[in-house]
Amino acid sequence: MDSLYFPQTERSPLLELDFAKRRMRIEGESYPENAAAFFGPVLKSLAHYLASPAQDGSSSQFLVDLRMAYFNSSSAKALMNIFQLLESAARRGVRIQINWYYHPDDETMMEFGEDFGEDFERARFSLCVLGEDGE
């Protein structure tokens, strides 16, 4: 399956879906003119990938790194849809690790991380505080 890569723009995040490396990352700000148009193809590819037979064994794994700085409510809905796909894949036996990175001073992103984290039972969701150098 082909990987997806969208570079960061003024209003949309960097988004990479790398199936060869079994990882996904989303970074930056997200308030695109049309969240459904931006996230639609990503959701479709991810759903297709996670449902494919190669991912069905318990040995399979998938890593997700998120470094969001801001997102609007339509993007929040899209992120939730992505998380729901990941959680259901985890319930089928895929080992899912999600890292939610946030700056220690960023109350909003910390709170979103805590909120999102409560929805996972089978997928592993970790809150990761970024250092001064952004790592």
Next chain:
Amino acid sequence: MSIADEHFDFQQRMQAQGVIFSFVGYLSEGILFSLGESLREKMRLDATDANVAKRVFSIFVEQVQNIIRYSAERLEPGPPAELSSGMVTVGRDQTHFFVVCGNLVGRTEGRELERRLRELAEMDKASIKTYYREKLREPGPLESRGANIGLIEIARRSSRPIEFGFAEASQDRAFFCLKAYI
């Protein structure tokens, strides 16, 4: 009164109310972006607390996107090139930032908006947070455009209950106004 006197008077009155900017007319995603950028730049220059600045920006984006998507007065029927009539004012009084938006709505949409805003007005911060999470989890296509969540996001980021109201505009339309403080 000369045009200069007239507009100076207008400008002075806006300034006295702490207005940072006010836009009246057709709003688009492009205008949202440009106004948003200058708002952020202004807050950076004023050394506004980063968390406050983020909340102001977030409320501004949700309010303007609501106008773009739901104003009853528009030039294009739908995306990608939506031009929707409305107004948005961002300012700061002695203690708080405020974002005010106004646009025309149909009677039915107005009644639904009022019902949802009254519901939100009765909730405390913890209930708003829970309600937000419930709405986010509700299955539904992205095409619903997230606006149900937009109002909750505004309520959540506000430091006071949202103020809102309706004025008679015509037989089938009302002018809807919403003010949030940060």
